[in-house]
Amino acid sequence: MSELLPKTYQPTEAEQAWYQAWLDAGHFHAQPSSKAPYSILMPPPNVTGILHFGHVLNHTIQDIYIRWNRLKGAETCWFPGLDHAGIATQTKVEQQLKAEGLTRYDVGREAFIERTWAWKEKYGGIILEQLRRLGDAADWERTLFTMDASASSAVQEVFIRLFDEGLIYRGKRIINWSPVAQSALSDEEVIFREVREHLYTLRYHLADGSGTLLLSTVRPETIFADVAVAVNPSDERYAHMIGKHVTVPLCGRDVPIIADDYADPTFGTGCVKITPAHDPNDFEVGQRHGLPMPSCIEADATLNAMAGEFAGLDRFAARKAVVKKLEAMELVEKIDDYTHNVGFSERGGEAVEPFLSDQWFVRMQPLAEPALKAVADGQIRFYPEHWVKTYEHWMTNVRDWCISRQLWWGHRIPVYYAADGRLTAARSADEARAKLGLPADAVLTQDSDVLDTWFSSWLWPMTTMGWAGEPVAAMPPASKALFDYYVPTNLLVTGPDIIFFWVARMIMATLKFGERIPFRDVYFTSIIRDGKGRKLSKSLGNSPDPLDVMDKYGADAVRFTMTYLSPLGMDVRLDVDEATQDVPSMEIGRNFANKLWNAARFLQMKRDELVPEGTPAYDGDPAVLLSTADRWIRSRFASTVTSATQALDAYRITEYAKILYDFVWRDYCDWYVEVVKVQLANRDDATYRRWLLDQAFEVFEGALTLLHPVMPFISDDLWHRIYGADTSQTVGMRGLPNGLDHHVDPVVEQRFDLLQSVVESIRRQRNEMMIPPSERLPIVISAESALAAFIEEQRDVLVSFGRASELTVGTALAKPDGSVADVVRGVEVFLVVAGKVDFEKERQRLTKELERLRGQIVGIEKKLGNAGFVSGAKPEVVEGERRKLADWTATAEKLARNLESLQ
RNA sequence: GGGCAGUUAGCUCAGCUGGUUCAGAGCAUCUGCCUUACAAGCAGAGGGUCGGGGGUUCAAAUCCCUCACUGCCCACCA
Numbered sequence: 001m002s003e004l005l006p007k008t009y010q011p012t013e014a015e016q017a018w019y020q021a022w023l024d025a026g027h028f029h030a031q032p033s034s035k036a037p038y039s040i041l042m043p044p045p046n047v048t049g050i051l052h053f054g055h056v057l058n059h060t061i062q063d064i065y066i067r068w069n070r071l072k073g074a075e076t077c078w079f080p081g082l083d084h085a086g087i088a089t090q091t092k093v094e095q096q097l098k099a100e101g102l103t104r105y106d107v108g109r110e111a112f113i114e115r116t117w118a119w120k121e122k123y124g125g126i127i128l129e130q131l132r133r134l135g136d137a138a139d140w141e142r143t144l145f146t147m148d149a150s151a152s153s154a155v156q157e158v159f160i161r162l163f164d165e166g167l168i169y170r171g172k173r174i175i176n177w178s179p180v181a182q183s184a185l186s187d188e189e190v191i192f193r194e195v196r197e198h199l200y201t202l203r204y205h206l207a208d209g210s211g212t213l214l215l216s217t218v219r220p221e222t223i224f225a226d227v228a229v230a231v232n233p234s235d236e237r238y239a240h241m242i243g244k245h246v247t248v249p250l251c252g253r254d255v256p257i258i259a260d261d262y263a264d265p266t267f268g269t270g271c272v273k274i275t276p277a278h279d280p281n282d283f284e285v286g287q288r289h290g291l292p293m294p295s296c297i298e299a300d301a302t303l304n305a306m307a308g309e310f311a312g313l314d315r316f317a318a319r320k321a322v323v324k325k326l327e328a329m330e331l332v333e334k335i336d337d338y339t340h341n342v343g344f345s346e347r348g349g350e351a352v353e354p355f356l357s358d359q360w361f362v363r364m365q366p367l368a369e370p371a372l373k374a375v376a377d378g379q380i381r382f383y384p385e386h387w388v389k390t391y392e393h394w395m396t397n398v399r400d401w402c403i404s405r406q407l408w409w410g411h412r413i414p415v416y417y418a419a420d421g422r423l424t425a426a427r428s429a430d431e432a433r434a435k436l437g438l439p440a441d442a443v444l445t446q447d448s449d450v451l452d453t454w455f456s457s458w459l460w461p462m463t464t465m466g467w468a469g470e471p472v473a474a475m476p477p478a479s480k481a482l483f484d485y486y487v488p489t490n491l492l493v494t495g496p497d498i499i500f501f502w503v504a505r506m507i508m509a510t511l512k513f514g515e516r517i518p519f520r521d522v523y524f525t526s527i528i529r530d531g532k533g534r535k536l537s538k539s540l541g542n543s544p545d546p547l548d549v550m551d552k553y554g555a556d557a558v559r560f561t562m563t564y565l566s567p568l569g570m571d572v573r574l575d576v577d578e579a580t581q582d583v584p585s586m587e588i589g590r591n592f593a594n595k596l597w598n599a600a601r602f603l604q605m606k607r608d609e610l611v612p613e614g615t616p617a618y619d620g621d622p623a624v625l626l627s628t629a630d631r632w633i634r635s636r637f638a639s640t641v642t643s644a645t646q647a648l649d650a651y652r653i654t655e656y657a658k659i660l661y662d663f664v665w666r667d668y669c670d671w672y673v674e675v676v677k678v679q680l681a682n683r684d685d686a687t688y689r690r691w692l693l694d695q696a697f698e699v700f701e702g703a704l705t706l707l708h709p710v711m712p713f714i715s716d717d718l719w720h721r722i723y724g725a726d727t728s729q730t731v732g733m734r735g736l737p738n739g740l741d742h743h744v745d746p747v748v749e750q751r752f753d754l755l756q757s758v759v760e761s762i763r764r765q766r767n768e769m770m771i772p773p774s775e776r777l778p779i780v781i782s783a784e785s786a787l788a789a790f791i792e793e794q795r796d797v798l799v800s801f802g803r804a805s806e807l808t809v810g811t812a813l814a815k816p817d818g819s820v821a822d823v824v825r826g827v828e829v830f831l832v833v834a835g836k837v838d839f840e841k842e843r844q845r846l847t848k849e850l851e852r853l854r855g856q857i858v859g860i861e862k863k864l865g866n867a868g869f870v871s872g873a874k875p876e877v878v879e880g881e882r883r884k885l886a887d888w889t890a891t892a893e894k895l896a897r898n899l900e901s902l903q
Numbered sequence: 904g905g906g907c908a909g910u911u912a913g914c915u916c917a918g919c920u921g922g923u924u925c926a927g928a929g930c931a932u933c934u935g936c937c938u939u940a941c942a943a944g945c946a947g948a949g950g951g952u953c954g955g956g957g958g959u960u961c962a963a964a965u966c967c968c969u970c971a972c973u974g975c976c977c978a979c980c981a
Binding site for chain 2: 005007008009192199215216217218219230262263264266267268271272273274275279280281282340341343384386387389390393394397496497499500527529531533564565567569570571572573575584585587588590591592593594595597598599600601602603604605606650652654655658661662669670673677753760763764766767768770771772773774803863866867868869870871872873874876877880881883884
């Protein structure tokens, strides 16, 4: 009746078909309802983004929680989106233009933006398609682009409000400048790297001709903008010079010698040149002393007219040229090798230039305070928790956020300048005129800069709900309902690298504008590294395309393997074969999927073969039919539900994966299915067989259900194949198995454990004696009467698993002639091997085992002889040790006896 | 300079509130099996003084101190 399953699982087709079926059935779309809400905000991938393994891990985790909570009956919604990614996208289009021999200035701002939109439509958002291949159960109907009208409106409103409240201000400051992007960067977009350069010690002559001052610098090309030389006020060497002037070489200007604590007497000569426009520390010195702040370096990092003959040279070329000239003038005292940290653009990799310019800033401190509290109070929880410290450190030392970017692609700053120099933030020029009290025909110019991309990202918890920047109470009813139902969201899954960029700022913005926390739990994912511990990156060639890997192993296999290998708070190592771009560890997931597949195949084959159509269902008391093994698997399954739930509740996803892996593979397949084979073979009764298989199927269905969050495709595929549900249904919505606690039965588990030990003992002995499986041998088992009865009950299983020709079970049986012996938990297991026994080997093994046991007995006796232990430890622990001693002693005695009687 | 992780079998890692599965799993290695669900498999075996040292405790892989090494984050003295 059901179609026979192929021998191995073929994931690719099944995965695509099921994803479409889920979409068709609308399983991923959610609306506020009477059910409990559960929501996750998808970190919006860049519009230029391509799927990599970081996304795979991140999205697998999110999908697990979405599907798990859907299984639990929540109204789950996963809000997807796409980030306009200012610099990255603009760079793409500029590259395109470059191929045509054009720059963005050639086409002009408006045409350039149009072109970027066209690029976005054509090439952007490929990654969203790729995420579907992974299986993301996201509510795609709610996909938001950060430059959609509502989101753009929100950005504008927020800017205006912060401006009006004085939390956004314009200032001339030293910022991080990218000469390549020709734009400012925030502090977070700069990474520091150690660089080996030179420390030049230069001679500056005193203006009055009374001597020379030596000072050290790594940037001699900036001397044209020197405005002072600083010495430490406590530095006696220079005390008499304070107030005098030195002549700056090459440009002949005289600048004062000032006293400032910034100068470190122990570094170099103790004198430092002050160049406020080109160094953040010098800038502060300049401010303290009211010094002028000329710039000698332009936006493109070339020197300007202040540098005289060096004008037009790039900063690095200029450095060489300046040093050469100074050397010729004998003004270079010495040049030392010098290793120090230099800032580089996180994106482009070029050295960042400290650059003095007008920029827009957000005053962070007032926003940070409530955000700090929300985390300190535990309203928002971090997993792993240790990131709280990092968060608190950053938040308590938070610096103002430079939000203006000299780009074209992005949200334009809604600030208008009047001819008289006044300015304001407004929704339109008309509104600005009104705010400034100007007539309708007054000419205004809008600020030409755009906002940092993160200035839209930090509003994500609100914009995803349809918020356009209005006061929460004034939101349109549909958005308001969504917002109130789903925010705070339940979980955010992201990398710790964007804790400042994004997580912290979302908390600040949502508290301020949404009047609530944005999310309750934050899960920080692991960093993925290759076998050598390096981060995966395209340039290193160790970053395989996840799509290729999914094609080879299946999406479920990739998801499962990543989950299995990614402990909370630790890096993940993924061995990557650089030659083939293969990730061999994906076999873990693939093999597991295949195991599941074959377990299902077995059950289905047996049902087809042994249960004729029309076989009546068993309608008696199931307790009558349940064997120890049946009870055991039910007990194990009930425990598995509990422990899997606990693992996911604590965000221990690796543990969740391992629990299910072990249950399916070890308990269900290795033991239970093997017992089912015996039970089927030994009872020629169709009703019983039907009942037994139904029972086996039921547990399997439960396992598929628990696995669905991590392996959605195969679990649904098998579920439909076996249980014949129609495609509009999914195992992901049948509910979590519950009310099974009464199946947990420690006595049954203990007994089955003994059975396993006895079987393992027989197998071990057979293996050691090199007896092939085809050869059946007599087995004799001797145990105390209570256990003997149980072993007798398990006769069929023991005969089959132990490949026995005959089985004798009794109490106090003597060791048969020509047998080898083993003792497990006081049960003696004799294998009659007749001529085949290697007595020497057997003697060695028994002796070794006996020695080990005796050693342990001595240890435990010592422990029990310790008065401190007996009085100090919990009574049940002491009792446990006593029982253990008794068991071991009995076992040792039997072992010794068997060793003696060995011929 | 400040902070946060980590160090357990050849490799990758579990081991959570100290003791009842306490020294584990997977991979790799070795042995035997095409046993009619699965060789992407089955059955076995070997392999670790839990980074070093000290302390607390009746009891430490587990708690505390200290040192060493590895990785990450923050800061940026020219």
